[in-house]
Amino acid sequence: MKHHTITLAVLPLFLLAGCASAPDSAQLVDEARNTAGGLIQTLGGELKTAMTAGGPAQAIGVCKERAPKIAAEAAQRTGMQIKRVSPKNRNPKGVPDAWETEAQASLEQRLAAGEKPETLDTHSVVNTPDGKVFRYAKALVMQPMCTNCHGAEDKLSPDVKARLTAEYPDDKAIGYTPGMIRGVLSIKKSL
Ligand code: HEC
DSSP states (O other): OHHHHHHHHHHHHHHHHHHHHHHHHHHHHHHHHHHHHHHHHHHHHHHHHHHHHHHHHHHHHIIIIIHHHHHHHHHHHHTOEEEEEOTTOSSTTOOOOHHHHHHHHHHHHHHHTTOOGGGOEEEEEEEETTEEEEEEEEEEEOOGGGHHHHSOGGGSOHHHHHHHHHHOTTOOOOOOOTTSEEEEEEEEEEO
C-alpha cells in the first residue's frame, strides 16, 4: 500500500517534467528556424539587388556591412545570438566553435546522404558551466550566384579579387562549388 502511494505521488512529477520541456524546445526550434529563414531571405534579396545594380565587387559591401546588421537586428528582436561561421572563414571572427564544427560536419554527411539542402539544420541543448544553452545551426549552401565571391579563383573577377585581398587578407572562403556547404548560420540562446 505504501509503495503504491509513492508511485502515484512521483508519477505526476515525471509527467510534468516531460510536458514542461518538450513544447519549450519545439518552440525554440521553431523560433530559430523562422529567424534563420528570415535572415537568409533578407540577406539573399539585398545581395541579389546589389549584384544586379553594381556587380559582385560592389555587393561585397552588403555581405560585410549588412549581414552583421541584419543579424544584430534579429538578435535584438529574439534575444538570440546569431552569427555566420565556417571552417574556411572569410570574416576573421567567423571561426566555428566545437559545437558548430561538429554541427557542420554532421550536416555535410546528411547532405551527402541525399537530404535536401534547403531544410538542412540541427539543434541541441548543451550544458555549459554557465547553464543550459540552446544551439541551432542551419546549412548555408552554395548556389551558382555565390561563386562570384566564393568560387574557384578563376571564377572571381579581378575587381572582386582585389577587394577581397584588400579587405580580407586572411580570406579562406574561396574554392567552393554549388551544392557545397559554405558555412552555417549559428543561433544560441541561454536557457
Ligand atoms: C558579393 C560577394 C559575395 C557573394 C555573392 C556571396 N558572399 Fe558570402 N561572403 C562575402 C563576404 C565579403 C563575406 C564576409 C562578410 C563579413 O565580413 O562578415 C562573406 C561571408 C560569408 C559567410 C560567413 C562565414 C565567413 O566565411 O566569414 C558565409 C557562410 C557565406 N558568406 C555564404 C555565402 C553564400 C551561401 C552565398 C550565396 C548564397 C554567398 N555567401 C554569396 C561575399 C559574398
